[in-house]
Amino acid sequence: MSKSKQIPTDFFDMLPIPIAVxxxxxxxxNHPMIYLNSSFNRTIGWNLDDIPDKDH
Incomplete structure (x- = not known):
């Protein structure tokens, strides 16, 4: 995916499945996380902000 393409965040947030870009x-x-939808946070229960010792 090119960095110039926009991520369809509104669409991803409507989906009931966890999505990580x-x-x-x-x-x-260790590929950097660009986007996590709200279902990812609810289902998986964490994101990189919850791990303070990781460089992200």
Whole structure:
């Protein structure tokens, strides 16, 4: 996904399933999270803000 494309956040927030949008980076297993919908936070129960020692 190109960084110039917009994420359809309004649509993703309407869906009842957890959705995470990640930025794909070469040579890493830790891809930055770009967007988490509200269902992700409710269902999974955490996001990166809850992990203070992680670089994000």
């Amino acid at each position: 990640l930025e794909l980076k070469d040579n890493t297993l």
